[in-house]
Amino acid sequence: MQYRVRHRWGPAVVMTTAFALAVGSQGAAVALPDAPAKADREFASSFEADDPAPDWTDTVDTGKDGRKRASGVDGGYSTGIPGNVTEHVTGVRASAENTGGREVKENLVDNEPATKWLTFAPTGWVEFDLDAPTKIAKYALTSANDHDERDPLDWTLKGSADGENWQTLDTRAGEHFGERFQTKTYELAETAEFQHFRLEITKNNGAGDALQLADVQLATGDTEVPTPEDMLSFVDEGPVGSPTAKANAGFTGKHALRYAGRHTADGRGYSYNKVFDVNVKVDRRSELSYKIFPSMADGDLDYDATNVSVDLAFTDGTYLSDLKATDQHGFPLTPRGQGDAKILYVNQWNSVKSGIGSVAAGKTVDRILIAYDSPKGPAKFRGWLDDVAIEQAAPERPKAHLSDYALTTRGTNSSGSFSRGNNFPATAVPHGFNFWTPVTNAGSLSWIYEYASGNNDDNLPTVQAFSASHEPSPWMGDRQTFQVMPSAASGTPDTGRDARELAFRHENETARPYYYGVRFENGVKAEMAPTDHAAMMRFTYPGDDASVIFDNVEDKAGLTLDKENGTFTGYSDVKSGGSAGATRLFVYGEFDSKVTGGDSSGVKGHLRFDAGRDHAVTLRIATSLISVDQAKDNLRQEIPKRASFDKVKRDAQKQWDQILGKVEVEGATQDQLTTLYSGLYRLYLYPNAGHEKVDGTYKYASPFSKAVKDNTPTETGAKIVDGKVYVNNGFWDTYRTAWPAYSFLTPSQAGELVDGFVQQYKDGGWTSRWSSPGYADLMTGTSSDVAFADAYVKGVDFDAKAAYDAAVKNATVVPPSSGVGRKGMETSPFLGYAGTDTHEGLSWSLEGYLNDYGIAKMGEKLYKETGEKRYKDESAYFLNRAQDYVNLFDAKAGFFQGKDNKGNWRVDSEKYDPRVWGYDYTETNGWGYAFTAPQDSRGLANLYGGRDGLGDKLDEYLSTPETASPDLKGSYGGVIHEMVEARDVRMGMYGHSNQVAHHALYMYDAAGQPYKTQKNIREVLQRLYTGSDIGQGYHGDEDNGEQSAWFLFSSLGFYPLVMGSGEYAIGSPLFKKATVHLENGRELVVKAPKNSTTNVYVQGLKVNGKRWNSTSLPHSLIAKGGVLEFDMG
Incomplete structure (x- = not known):
């Protein structure tokens, strides 16, 4: 279909006839040429009733040669069973839904089995409104991802003309779904034409507290619907099935422009559809902006819908896509450029901006297009566009604060x-x-x-x-x-x-x-x-x-x-x-x-x-x-x-x-400045004071000791303790980057923070693994051990002996409850590992070795400072324990995996699949823990056959795709959010979305291939911290400043890879210049004048004017201030 309403959004001349007449020399009436419309400077539409409406629907643009700008693409996008009409659903109502988990009613009509509707009741109902009365011949239900006892068992489907008076169309009893994500289709006895449908579920499969369903399809059964010739582009109610966006809405307002089609060619397929007929003059300040929502079914994994961008056709016959325009992150603003950059997230809105004045000043925009262009097929794709604007960008001026x-x-x-x-x-x-x-x-x-x-x-x-x-x-x-x-x-x-x-x-x-x-x-x-x-x-x-x-x-x-x-x-x-x-x-x-x-x-x-x-x-x-x-x-x-x-x-x-x-940078974009300083805010938002000044003395109500009396409406019954205490920190999440950042930027404050957590040990006998505020039983590893050891090795001043004693207690004492200490301690000191009878025992073991290394290094320094032989002996003991990771490496499988207490692998080596999540691994799989021994990178490399072998393993890590497949959920009840987030990183098995991966790219330094560290670190910095202007900004949980501190260190060009060693691994700095104002009054200046989005490789490094040949930097050197000069290329 081609539909067009012609209008220009510039000033129009109103005339009393269709054309003006003038009298010629012979007295004949002749038509005068139309005067050109004055060009506008701005245009905007959110596809709402009061906005400019599209001038074309489902219409391919025509080039200067008169040929359609499309090939290998048609409008045959379809989902579900034949004749599925759920895309015509305009409203959904339900008896209840799980809004907190985004398991909402709209998920039933998103044609995406990985999402679901959940209500915390054994029965429930859902109603669907269509945009017009429709003859339905069949319907289908799809089971959800987990808990088959929550499946529907008995139900009735009803229809209504007015949404109030209902007629029974079908009744089922004793229906069972044999598999997860199974779709079962049911024929109606008679075709029924209604605009409203209601599914009443009267019994589930046995669960007493919940009912769930993935999808409901209503279908005409028609299998001979003609395929539209061209890619679809039309206004509708917006996407459904997003984990973060409101269903059936645009980014703003209630509508958006849908693009959808079928890529039929094996090779390249493309379609440049025209949407708006405009007349906008471009000057140096002109900025194009829009919101884009590429959709992808979880089973597809092709991200084909991300090969999309808005294009502009100019009056001189050129296109923006030919002018080397870039988005706000430096990626090409073309469909292929956006797709290749992997910058667009699927099933979420993305904010795209481009300073088009830098490449198109003086031109006039004639048409605004939505463009799909992908290098290979076949595939089907769809997405939504909203908030298209060409506006005058405000001048970028430094902020006063x-x-x-x-x-x-x-x-x-x-x-x-x-x-x-x-x-x-x-x-x-x-x-x-x-x-x-x-x-x-x-x-x-x-x-x-x-x-x-x-x-x-x-x-x-x-x-x-x-x-x-x-x-x-x-x-x-x-x-x-x-x-x-x-x-x-x-x-x-x-x-x-x-x-x-x-x-x-x-x-x-x-x-x-x-x-x-x-x-x-x-x-x-x-x-x-x-x-x-x-x-x-x-x-x-x-x-x-x-x-x-x-x-x-x-x-x-x-x-x-x-x-x-x-x-x-x-x-x-x-x-x-x-x-x-x-x-x-x-x-x-x-x-x-x-x-x-x-x-x-x-x-x-x-x-x-x-x-x-x-x-x-x-x-x-x-x-x-x-x-x-x-x-x-x-x-x-x-x-x-x-x-x-x-x-x-x-x-x-x-x-x-x-x-x-503390940190100032030059050569940063506005978006990068927002990322940097928002990250520093998150870093220093946590951890939090739990103390108060009472009559001039600091005291706190203890969450670590038993209450001493009952609460009253005006006074606590908690034990009141003298001193300062800090809370709100999960050390498994934060130890890698947040604590080293405190030690680097604010060592005096870091000392107070450490003492504030050691106070927990002095008060309640233990330091929390997860302090919220007391002893929460969550995550693996007593990672305060290595966090505080790292601070001590770097010269941070605190009660080191007490911190050391708390760490040794974690490492040697069977805890009295699950909320403190290490798990598996009944046997792990003797076996050298936590066995498979300990939940996530492999992770407990590998994290334990990292913490033992920290204790060893702390003991080594305490011995040097005190001369007490105890510290020397214990340092040797813990250093030896830190090397026990080798005993959990399954050489036949090529991965670390769990052992039982008799030394047997959990899975036979020949059957082991490193892609399977859970069991012995915390929030990841075998790939996620394949490199968790940075304290002994040489020994780790030897397990993989040497440095080249370690490099090869890292290459395989980055080329093996995470699929978030339900088949690989392992011990988890279903696909967890960490799996989907890791999939959408699109860097193989590297899940920047979770802390367990954050050191892995720097392991290329240990493999003797630092250029791969540099390449991949810069990709993460450029691609996975986007969307700040629309409430995004991170990929995965930020976790109390940890993801922010990763950005901080990596953007400066060095990273605390080996906690407790007092050294940093060298990466690739992000800015042309960064100045760190150190607490001692000196400055550390990081210079990289040739830095750019393409110059990401370190050609050479000078430290204080002298050539530096190592891939690591000692903290003792940079803490004194100085200049790091990176030669980038």
């Missing part, structure tokens, strides 16, 4: 199914006691701020509360929460979450480390500025109606309002299941405006105010883990009554500027 480069919403466009950071927009001071955050789901203790997936019916995000938070990770969950929310409702405001929520647009949101502000669609403005234990909030109302609502996630809390004095007190016992040891939080707050009314019941309540002439109400709020009186005193200490909101904001900004100013 480095903290203004940091975006706290970065990493929030995530879910439990796919992580782009899994962050929330925490406003806080560095290592602060509290976080203060907007909350889009006030009933959640995990994903508390969803960038887009929880948008309302107008596809706008909504805030339901502003909250005190202490969440270290959505997987650990939030705790000790307290919520407030402004309301401009007249009379008594409705305190219900859905009723009080306010919609906003991200462009009206300012999310910085030191400040959060948002203007809602109804005119209310909310602002927050933090201190350590307190915060100041300011709510500005559009009129005289001004209220503040109080609430909490759960009812495990208390609230007392003092209307006469405009104050309140409260407490919170709210905590997630992962919040080990969490104690009661106390809250005290004061308003500056006169209270005119209010009431409370349980945790909910409200106060109504006379907001005065400025319509503003200011709240000063503080917390304590000790008592209400201490919360009140914390407020006095940090935000006295005379303090202004702007002063609190400035003071917080100053603290962040001091931290972020």
Whole structure:
């Protein structure tokens, strides 16, 4: 089909006839030529009703030679059973759904078996609306990925003309799905024409608490639908089946442009479809931008839909795709360029920008195209386009404050199914006691701020509360929460979450480390500025109606309002299941405006105010883990009554500027600056202070020791301990990069942090593996051992003897509970490894060897400093233990794998498959732990046949694709998010999405092939930290600053590969110049003047003017400052 409505979006001349007439010399009427329309400077469309509509639908562009710009592509994209009409579904309703896990009703019609609908009930129903009455002859159901007991067993399918009166079409009982992802088709006795359909599931396959289904297909059964000749390009309701985006919507608004087709050729296939007829003049500041959503079924793995871009046809007959334009990351802005770069994520929205003025200034855009161009087929592809714009880009000027480069919403466009950071927009001071955050789901203790997936019916995000938070990770969950929310409702405001929520647009949101502000669609403005234990909030109302609502996630809390004095007190016992040891939080707050009314019941309540002439109400709020009186005193200490909101904001900004100013760079793009400084914010957001100043002395309520009395509404029953303590850290995640970064950038603060965790040992007898805040039983390895040893070897000052004793206890004592120490200790000191009877025993073993190496190096230095023979002997013992990794290498299989206590491999060597996840491996497979012995890289290389063998193994690692196949889920119940994220890295088995892989690319240095380290590190830096402007920015969980610290070190050109050694591996610096302002007053300057997106290889290195021939750098050298000069090529 070809459909076109001609219009130009420049000024038009209105005439009273179809053409103007003039009188010629002979008196005949002749037509005058049309005057050319004046060119516009900008154009934008989001495919909504008020936007410019496409001028063409499903129409291929024609080149200057008059030939269609398409070959080997048609519009025959189809999914599912013959005649499947689920793409015509316009609405889905359900009895319930699992929104937190993105296991929602829309997944039933995304034609993607890997997603599912889940409801926590044994029965349920789903209704589907079609865009028109449709004759249905059959339907199909697809089983979900796991738990066959949750499958439907009995159900009824009904149809309706009006969505209210239902007619039974089919009833089934005792249906069983023999496999996961199995599709079963059912014929209707008679063809039925309806616009609405309802599936009522009356019984599941035995589960008492859940029902799930992957897909529902409604079909006409028609097998002879004609194939459209050309690639499809038309407006519809947008994609479904995304782990991070709202279903049936554009990136903004309710519509998007779909592109879809079938690549029929074996070789190249392409189609350049025209969409808009425009008249836009390009100048030097012109920027093209758009959002793109390439779709891919999990079983395809061809990423074919990413061979796509917007193209521009100019009036001179040239195309943008011919002009060597690049996107904001330096990749070619052509369909092939985007596809080859692997820059676009599938099943997610991607933000693409290009400064087209640099290549097309002076030209005039005539047509805007959506282009697909792929080198090989056959394949089918589809995706969506939204928010197409050609606009004048604002001049790039340096920001006055480095903290203004940091975006706290970065990493929030995530879910439990796919992580782009899994962050929330925490406003806080560095290592602060509290976080203060907007909350889009006030009933959640995990994903508390969803960038887009929880948008309302107008596809706008909504805030339901502003909250005190202490969440270290959505997987650990939030705790000790307290919520407030402004309301401009007249009379008594409705305190219900859905009723009080306010919609906003991200462009009206300012999310910085030191400040959060948002203007809602109804005119209310909310602002927050933090201190350590307190915060100041300011709510500005559009009129005289001004209220503040109080609430909490759960009812495990208390609230007392003092209307006469405009104050309140409260407490919170709210905590997630992962919040080990969490104690009661106390809250005290004061308003500056006169209270005119209010009431409370349980945790909910409200106060109504006379907001005065400025319509503003200011709240000063503080917390304590000790008592209400201490919360009140914390407020006095940090935000006295005379303090202004702007002063609190400035003071917080100053603290962040001091931290972020440790690193300054030249030659960085705006996006890279955002990545760098947002990363430094994440790094120093954690870990968090757990102590308070009580009468001039630091004390804390212990989450590590037993309570000494019962809590009261005003005072904790926890043990009160003298000293400083720090919490919120999972050492398996952070030891590799975050802790070395603290030691490098802020060694004095690093010493305080270490002492703060060693205090856990002094208090409760152990240092947490995962402190949230107490002893959480999660992850493998007591990795504080090597983290603190590395700090000590690098000269960080702390109680080294106590830290060493805590590490030795971890390494030698059978722990009293699962939340502390090492697992498998009953036998592992004697066997030399944790056997297969220990969950993830291989990982416990390999992580244990790394930690033993750290203990050995720490003991070695302690012996040198104290002369105590104990340290010398123990150092030798632990160094010997650190080499036991060789005993877990299965030479026949060529991989490390688990052994039982008798020495037998878990899997016969001949049957071993390193692609299988779980069992002995933590969040990965055999490939993921193939290089986890950096402490002895020479010995590791020998296992693989020498340095060349290690290089070959790394090559195979990067060329063996991760498929995230259900067949390889191993011991996991289904495909876990880490598998999908690793697949979408698209670097073989290298899963940058998880920390266990973060050292692997630097192992090429040990293999004598540093150029491969350099090549691959730069690919990661350029490709896997994108999307900051739309809430992305990371690939996988950011994890308390670890992914950010990886970016920091790698962009500087060196990395802490061997923790505890005091050395860094050399990589490839990202910037032309970077200056690190060291704590000792000196500077480390990293120069790489010839650096570029293509010049990624180190041709030579000079250190302080002298040629450097090693692939490692000692910390003792760079900590003194100096100059590293990289010659890049």
